[in-house]
Amino acid sequence: MAEVDAATAVARAVGAEPRMGAVPPEWRRHGVCPPTRLPMESDVAGTYRCAKIPDMAGPVVSIALPDRLTDEVEAQLDSCLLNLVRPPLEHAKRGFWDLSVEPRHLGITESDRDGPRPFLLDVSGPGYEDGDHYDQGRFAEPESEYLPALLGFTPANMINVIAMCNGRVDHVATALLTAAITDVTGGTAIIELLDHQVDLARTLPGVLHVAPDTDDSGAFALGAGAFLRAFAATPNFRLLK
Template sequence: MGGPVLAVELAEAVPVAGIERLRELLVGLSTRFEEKRVGEYDLQIRAESLGIAAGGVDGHRPFLVSLMGPGVGDEWIFEAEHPDAVDQEALIGFTPTHAVDVIARADEPIDHLATVLLTAAIMDVIGGIANAGLAHGQRAIVEGLPGLVATTSGTWPWPAAYGSTEFLRAWSRQSGFRLLT
């Protein structure tokens, strides 16, 4: 079963040292870690390592973290997720050349919280701007949160919010928080 997905937009390729720091972060948070290729990791994250109490649910949450773009891998996915119709430079100040997808492989409430906090931890290491799809009615919830860079009202493929780690963490504390799945 698939769960929520967040993307981190990057203005340039992540240097080798940054990829190593990302790998170290993920190894430290994981109970299972498999490197499928440089920059692509299949993991089990301990919810407690992100500060989340499991609350009776298995605290070991499955994720795929995938760095993509020219020279790294999954270029076709990067191209598909970055259509020419959206002028991201006008929204976030740069045109992304690379991205990281953080993909939960389960869809319990704990997975939504773990996805947003894992994405913030990844951004603490490699930088970037989070790109989060918004469900109906969520734009009003995120407007005014600290660290929000921009929102879209467009329809391709859904409205989105762009923000910093501060934004992600503030959003996760909102009543009824849930990522788009």
């Protein structure tokens, strides 16, 4: 699967270009932890909500939607997210949310990080910007030759769920937040897997397909909300980042 770097994803979402040197103010505003290829400067390091793990942002999971994301479904998604975040719900533009997710609202009772967890949601495809998955509104991922056949549809839109930090709680919260979004939108999550997770994923409820690592693609699973919740409950759970 095509890898989406979280820092690159947030840069595209807020209209900034990744660059070396000084950390762009757009990234500081959204609390993104810079990747290792973007060194932090000492005078801005303290502005990061993820300063304890300065070299890493968190995982990104994509959701493929069988139907266009309508204004009505966006409104339903807003209602869902209102129950999961610390107010206010920041939905600054159509197809883009800046969230402070409360782990306890997702049912997470233990956390290795303090406070709400920063996330971005970004929609791409027809009616939205092209993003990482589309070229001029046409689904154009490298795996476009086989992914629609596995899904049973060509994605009408894609949603990226972007974790801004990389604690264990952020991995669990990514899975559970993605599950909630698939419930509302009817989408299918595309989850990249570590090698040791492939056999496990095949046994979990809600899994639609598991593909092992090949020369053309890393291992991944397709699943609904039930799969993500079951996966997040497995021992030592982490998403591939």
